[in-house]
Amino acid sequence: xxxxxxxxxxxxxxxxxxxxxxxxxxxxxxxxxxxxxxxxxxxxxxxxxxxxxxxxxxxxxxxxxxxxxxxxxxxxxxxxxxxxxxxxxxxxxxxxxxxxxxxxxxxxxxxxxxxxxxxxxxxxxxxxxxxxxxxxxxxxxxxxxxxxxxxxxxxxxxxxxxxxxxxxxxxxxxxxxxxxxxxxxxxxxxxxxxxxxxxxxxxxxxxxxxxxxxxxxxxxxxxxxxxxxxxxxxxxxxxxxxxxxxxxxxxxxxxxxxxxxxxxxxxxxxxxxxxxxxxxxxxxxxxxxxxxxxxxxxxxxxxxxxxxxxxxxxxxxxxxxxxxxxxxxxxxxxxxxxxxxxxxxxxxxxxxxxxxxxxxxxxxxxxxxxxxxxxxxxxxxxxxxxxxxxxx
Amino acid sequence: xxxxxxxxxxxxxxxxxxxxxxxxxxxxxxxxxxxxxxxxxxxxxxxxxxxxxxxxxxxxxxxxxxxxxxxxxxxxxxxxxxxxxxxxxxxxxxxxxxxxxxxxxxxxxxxxxxxxxxxxxxxxxxxxxxxxxxxxxxxxxxxxxxxxxxxxxxxxxxxxxx
Ligand SMILES: [Zn+2]
Numbered sequence: 338x339x340x341x342x343x344x345x346x347x348x349x350x351x352x353x354x355x356x357x358x359x360x361x362x363x364x365x366x367x368x369x370x371x372x373x374x375x376x377x378x379x380x381x382x383x384x385x386x387x388x389x390x391x392x393x394x395x396x397x398x399x400x401x402x403x404x405x406x407x408x409x410x411x412x413x414x415x416x417x418x419x420x421x422x423x424x425x426x427x428x429x430x431x432x433x434x435x436x437x438x439x440x441x442x443x444x445x446x447x448x449x450x451x452x453x454x455x456x457x458x459x460x461x462x463x464x465x466x467x468x469x470x471x472x473x474x475x476x477x478x479x480x481x482x483x484x485x486x487x488x489x490x491x492x493x494x495x496x497x498x499x500x501x502x503x504x505x506x507x508x509x510x511x512x513x514x515x516x517x518x519x520x521x522x523x524x525x526x527x528x529x530x531x532x533x534x535x536x537x538x539x540x541x542x543x544x545x546x547x548x549x550x551x552x553x554x555x556x557x558x559x560x561x562x563x564x565x566x567x568x569x570x571x572x573x574x575x576x577x578x579x580x581x582x583x584x585x586x587x588x589x590x591x592x593x594x595x596x597x598x599x600x601x602x603x604x605x606x607x608x609x610x611x612x613x614x615x616x617x618x619x620x621x622x623x624x625x626x627x628x629x630x631x632x633x634x635x636x637x638x639x640x641x642x643x644x645x646x647x648x649x650x651x652x653x654x655x656x657x658x659x660x661x662x663x664x665x666x667x668x669x670x671x672x673x674x675x676x677x678x679x680x681x682x683x684x685x686x687x688x689x690x691x692x693x694x695x696x697x698x699x700x701x702x703x704x705x706x707x708x709x710x711x712x713x714x715x716x717x718x719x720x721x722x723x724x725x726x727x728x729x
Numbered sequence: 730x731x732x733x734x735x736x737x738x739x740x741x742x743x744x745x746x747x748x749x750x751x752x753x754x755x756x757x758x759x760x761x762x763x764x765x766x767x768x769x770x771x772x773x774x775x776x777x778x779x780x781x782x783x784x785x786x787x788x789x790x791x792x793x794x795x796x797x798x799x800x801x802x803x804x805x806x807x808x809x810x811x812x813x814x815x816x817x818x819x820x821x822x823x824x825x826x827x828x829x830x831x832x833x834x835x836x837x838x839x840x841x842x843x844x845x846x847x848x849x850x851x852x853x854x855x856x857x858x859x860x861x862x863x864x865x866x867x868x869x870x871x872x873x874x875x876x877x878x879x880x881x882x883x884x885x886x887x888x889x890x891x
Contacts (some may be wrong), residue, residue: 355747355754394757460832469767470798471855474879474886476828476835481843484826492824492868536843537827583798585845585855590824 338435340729342562342569345374346685347553351673352519353451354549359395360405363447366551366681367406370443374555375565378406381555382439384413385429387422387446387677391461392453402445412439419465420626421577421714422446423552423680424721428575430556440561446682447551448675458547462676465715467582480544480627482584482716484536487629489590491538496632496647498538502529503650504628505542505670510656512667514698519548519673543628548673552681554688559729568727570688573707575723576602584716591644593717596637600711600722604639607724609707614639615661618724620690620701622683624713625668634711635663638722657701665690665699680721683710687725703727771801774813779885782876786852787811795850816854820846820889822870825858837881846872846889858889865891 347369354362371377388398395401399415402408418425423446430442450458462479464472471477490496506526512518524542532541562569578598581587588594601611609617623638625631635646640661649655655663666672666686669679687708689695706727713720739746743756769776778785787796789803789811797816802809825844828835835841844858854874860866872889879886 353749355750356752454833456833456836459830460834463832467798472832475843475856476832476838476841477843477855478828478830478832480830481826481828485824485843485845488826489824489868533829534827535830537829539826583855585797585853587853590845 339437340559341431341434341556341572342559343554343572343684343688343725344376344441344557344562344565344569345370345555346688347371347373348517348682348685349551350517351548351550351675354449355451359393359398359447359449359452360401362449362549362551363402363445364406366447366553367443367445370553370555376441376555378408381408381411381441381443383430383433383442384408384411385426385433385442385444386413386415387417387426387444387681388415389417389419389422389448389676392458393449394452398447402447417677418719419714420624420674420676421680421712421719421721422677423682424575424577424710424712424723425680425719427554427681427684427723428577428721430554431572431575434556434558441555441557443553443555444681445551445553446675446678446680448678449549450547450675451549455547466584466718470583471585478536480539481536483627483629484539485584486590486633486716487538487627490629490633493591494644494647499526499530500647500650501543501628501632502526503653504625504631505529507650507653507656508625508664508668508670511665511699512671514696515667515672516696518667518671519546520667520671539627539629545626545669545674548675550673550675550678550682552678552685554681554684568692570691571726571729573724573726574603574606575721576606577719577721578602579719580717582718591633593633593637593713593720595717595720596634596711596713596722599720600638603722603724607707607726609724611639614709617705618661618707618709619703619705620665620687621661621663621709621711622666622668622686623663623711624679625664625670626674626713628670630713631663631668638709638711657699662701665695665701680710680712683712684723684725691725691727772799775799779876779887784816784874784876784887785813786816786850788814795852797852797854814850816852816874817849818874820848820854820872820874822858822866822868822872822889823847823853824868825866827863842866844872844889846874848874854887856888860891
């Protein structure tokens with residue numbers, strides 16, 4: 338297998354993007370990635386597109402996107418892994434380059450959720466999981482699923498709603514400085530605590546929003562990368578794992594087994610100590626679709642012991658200057674969560690962090706040159722953990 | 730350009746203006762209604778037992794794994810036609826939430842308690858918990874698995890009660 342470098346990145350503004358259509362939105366990220374890398378369309382050997390779709394009108398989005406972006410007749414596929422679809426697209430592009438099948442590959446994540454009404458989007462998200470046995474008769478929602486985790490987690494470890502709220506406050510704090518974020522507004526603990534319940538104990542401000550957005554990365558093999566850039570960022574690992582579709586079949590409701598497994602695989606591949614990964618990693622983007630998800634991520638990734646993730650939030654250890662800065666992009670909570678774009682967006686953000694190209698207020702100190710992305714599909718149905726590095 | 734002029738521009742077109750940005754949006758003239766038909770033939774025993782107020786799981790005669798939701802195949806032993814067993818009526822509440830913001834197709838129900846309970850034989854079930862006083866719900870409490878009529882549709886489905 339060949340080493341794989343990130344050659345260029347592109348990222349649209351996230352938000353309610355009724356100012357552009359689906360194809361224009363996709364092109365925003367592709368164009369930026371082409372310009373950032375200096376690669377022209379005909380040099381790209383392979384394209385992987387992630388788009389959950391259903392709420393947007395193009396049922397087979399790859400063809401219209403490639404046509405609009407001048408990418409025909411490049412080989413292309415679409416991948417789907419719920420909210421981890423973006424990482425699945427990066428993995429597909431990574432595999433194409435690593436295997437030698439392609440020299441240059443592009444991964445595009447795109448989602449246009451505002452083509453449908455809120456109720457329908459809530460419904461389509463809720464259908465992720467096991468449609469017949471869980472959705473059809475009992476109408477869980479996506480936030481409802483995570484509320485089942487939040488309730489049990491709080492019960493077992495004595496965490497409080499205020500601890501969850503601190504995650505939202507932190508992520509909004511950093512999102513304020515991210516020009517691509519959907520919500521550029523700092524919030525207070527009181528704002529979160531006084532917001533209405535969506536699925537008890539989770540409130541409106543514990544939830545990521547409905548978002549339109551696109552993100553793209555261009556990957557290349559080592560010899561090609563060297564022709565284009567002096568400062569490539571390397572994908573040291575992008576490892577996935579899965580867990581049961583029925584939430585009822587999980588061992589417990591305090592951890593995501595697929596996240597633990599994906600992290601183990603990624604740390605092993607990147608040669609990072611499983612015991613104290615936070616000593617190696619300069620900055621992480623974790624999947625905070627709901628505040629509880631970020632706290633459980635701390636534990637599944639080994640940033641905190643089981644049952645102590647909420648203490649990292651309480652002690653503000655995941656701000657810059659703490660034990661490990663997390664979600665300096667604003668996270669899904671404030672940057673926004675365009676379902677199949679999120680995984681690609683995380684890779685874009687961490688590439689910029691490692692190259693020290695983000696706004697100064699939210700730039701992590703880069704000491705070891707390692708960054709981690711944790712991208713969860715559904716309620717852990719699919720998880721990818723990626724490690725990026727400044728060194729090959 | 731004034732609001733009135735904008736409206737005139739799109740007369741006789743299926744175009745609406747975004748409330749915030751005022752940008753034109755094509756409002757689809759094609760509307761699709763999706764309603765899936767999901768075969769149940771191999772697990773019909775589960776549904777015939779429901780009318781006798783029984784909740785069934787399947788068990789592999791070889792490795793003795795229990796499956797809920799019931800499935801007729803054991804992927805580990807690669808045998809089919811697993812045995813049907815009844816799920817015990819008494820279980821323990823593992824976790825719950827109250828769904829306030831509901832999906833489109835659940836809007837007509839009152840806020841419901843979504844819960845997961847555990848039973849003997851390593852079975853856990855996600856369903857609704859029917860309880861008058863939601864403040865009395867406690868993780869770890871005993872719950873009963875029952876069959877009741879889902880209204881207003883009027884079909885039988887399993888749920889939990891205190
Ligand atoms: Zn078996």
